[in-house]
Amino acid sequence: MSTIILITGATGLIGFRILLAALAAGHEVRYTARSEDKARIVSSNPAVRKLAPGDRLSSVVIPDFAADGAFDSALKGVTHVIHAGAPVPMPTFDPVTQVFQPTVKISSGILSSALKTSSVQRVVITSSIVANLGPTPPPTAVFAGTRVPLPSPVPSTFSNVFEAYVMGKMVEMHNSDEFVKTRNPSFTVSHVVPGYVFGRNELALDTAMMQTQNSSNNFLVVGMLGGELPMPIHGSFAHIDDVADAHLRVALLNPETEGPTDFGIATEVDYATIFDHVKEAFPKAVVAGVFKKGKVPTLPMKYDSSDAERLLGGKLKSFKSAVVDVAGQYLEQLGMEKA
Ligand SMILES: NC(=O)c1ccc[n+]([C@@H]2O[C@H](COP(=O)([O-])OP(=O)(O)OC[C@H]3O[C@@H](n4cnc5c(N)ncnc54)[C@H](OP(=O)(O)O)[C@@H]3O)[C@@H](O)[C@H]2O)c1
Numbered sequence: 001m002s003t004i005i006l007i008t009g010a011t012g013l014i015g016f017r018i019l020l021a022a023l024a025a026g027h028e029v030r031y032t033a034r035s036e037d038k039a040r041i042v043s044s045n046p047a048v049r050k051l052a053p054g055d056r057l058s059s060v061v062i063p064d065f066a067a068d069g070a071f072d073s074a075l076k077g078v079t080h081v082i083h084a085g086a087p088v089p090m091p092t093f094d095p096v097t098q099v100f101q102p103t104v105k106i107s108s109g110i111l112s113s114a115l116k117t118s119s120v121q122r123v124v125i126t127s128s129i130v131a132n133l134g135p136t137p138p139p140t141a142v143f144a145g146t147r148v149p150l151p152s153p154v155p156s157t158f159s160n161v162f163e164a165y166v167m168g169k170m171v172e173m174h175n176s177d178e179f180v181k182t183r184n185p186s187f188t189v190s191h192v193v194p195g196y197v198f199g200r201n202e203l204a205l206d207t208a209m210m211q212t213q214n215s216s217n218n219f220l221v222v223g224m225l226g227g228e229l230p231m232p233i234h235g236s237f238a239h240i241d242d243v244a245d246a247h248l249r250v251a252l253l254n255p256e257t258e259g260p261t262d263f264g265i266a267t268e269v270d271y272a273t274i275f276d277h278v279k280e281a282f283p284k285a286v287v288a289g290v291f292k293k294g295k296v297p298t299l300p301m302k303y304d305s306s307d308a309e310r311l312l313g314g315k316l317k318s319f320k321s322a323v324v325d326v327a328g329q330y331l332e333q334l335g336m337e338k339a
Contacts, residue, residue, distance in 0.1 A: 004119075005251065006078040007031045008065070008085030008110070011038045013215035014126055014194075014243055015084035016045075016203050021244040022082075023051045030058050032074055032085065034065070047202035066105040071113035079119055080251040083110050084126040086172075088165070088215055095164035096157060103168030104175065111179050111189065120187045124251045125176060127191040129236060129266045129303055131169035137234065141302035144193045144264035150174055188261065190250045192243065195266030195303065196233060198322040199240030200329050207333045210326075219296055220326050223274035226292030235298040236266035239317035242308070249311055263311050266303035269319045271296035277323040284339040285331055 005022050009015030010031035019042065022029045033039035039059040042048060048057070060074040065085060075081070086103045093099050107125055114120040127144075134148035148170055158164035173191060180189050196216045204210045204217070211221050222229055242265055250263055275293040279286050309316055331338050 002028065003080060003252070004028045004030060004078050005080045005082060006075060008081075008083045008106070009126070010042050010085075011203070012084065013201050013203070013217065013240065014197060014247075015082075016042065017199075017201070017240050017244040018082055018084060018247045020047055020051070020202065021248055023048070023053045023057060025248065026056075028056045029053070030060060030074065030078065032060050032062050032065070032071075034061070034063055036061055041203070045202060066102055066109060068109070069113065070106075071110050072116060075113050075117040075120060077119050078117065079121050081110060081114060081120060081123040082126075082247050082251055083107060083123065084247070086126070086168075089161035091161060093161050095159075095161045099161050099164040100158065100168040100171075103165070104171050107172045108175055108179070111176065111183075111185070114187055115183060115185055118186070121255060122188045122190065122251055122253070124190045124192060124247055125172070126247070127173055127193045127262075128165075128169045129193055129195045129234065129264060130166040131173045131191075132193060132264065132303075133234075133301065134170065135163065135166050137299065137301035139302075141304045143304040144191060144262035144307060145260060147173065147177070188255050190253075191262040192246050192250055193262060193264040193266075194238035194243050195236035197238050197240050197243050198319070198326060200325045201240070204329070205333075207330060210330055210333065217326055219271075220274060220323065221330070223271055223294040223296040224278045224291050224323070224327055224330075226294045228295040229297060232297035232299040233271070235269050235271065235300050236303050237269045237319050237322065238265035238267070239319075239322045242312060242316050245312055246308055260307045263308040264303060265305050265308040265316060267305060267316055267319065268300075268302070269298070271298045273319070274323055277320045278327045281324045282327055282331065282339060285327075285336060288336075290331070290334065290336065291327065
């Protein structure tokens, strides 16, 4: 059977990068989007067009990903599913309806649809380190296999989007574990569990989008353009290239392979270094006033990414390289020399 990979979240930072990596590797890719307009954001993107995927790339519009049976027809003939289509906690979102519920429901809907689809061999779900850490990072290192006990009952209201995000990711992981135990699917289920993801985003087409429509990269850009984040963020990061590579490798792992099913990518980082990396790589742009030192406070934490390091065959990409990639993209968009 030929490989057909279904990707959700292709209109976002991580899903789009996975889509590019899958196409570059020669795979047939089907992606889901909430509307035709959103599907076109992907198919018309210059980085996609450069790869000239032809009929190796197709889209399916699913207006409501959380509806019952939403993925039934999208999964026809699909061998591998990569589910990166869940919300990040934007301050303007409603914590329950736009963060907690879609995080939990879309994932369980995909698993239920996959159960009805004999071609599916593996489902890979993008989680987050907060699923392993819980609401407050513990003093010792956790890893992708760490499970935080769920509160009883699980709350149904939240005081902010981040609380809803953490609980959504914890519940999603527990539900998926339970699904595997109780439903005994013929496919395997894995999680890729990144810290804050940074790196080049080909969906951000101009400098305004780089600052506001760039998912977690928005925070990195604050640190290089003289802004200030009002709250600290977890001091652990994942390079977008490693995140995409890990999703594809986990999806295509031999199902008979012994070893972990979940893989965390989170390298310790102090965000106070953002500007130092920019200054070292692009001194002229700093002198010209393009880049200025911003404040991104760090919430220190410990995470063990050794499983992902083994999966990717060596060291994970450095924080410095992610900063340089993003600052370099910013200079490209200004039409400035990278120096
Ligand atoms: N970025 C990070 O630092 C980071 C770290 C750890 C884990 N993650 C996880 O990675 C996944 C993707 O994150 P990202 O950074 O790529 O975020 P993103 O750029 O905001 O993209 C989110 C994607 O999910 C889709 N989506 C969001 N809410 C949805 C809903 N209710 N129904 C259907 N689709 C929905 C979006 O579709 P639309 O375009 O239609 O909105 C978009 O394609 C999420 O599960 C997130 O929790 C991200």
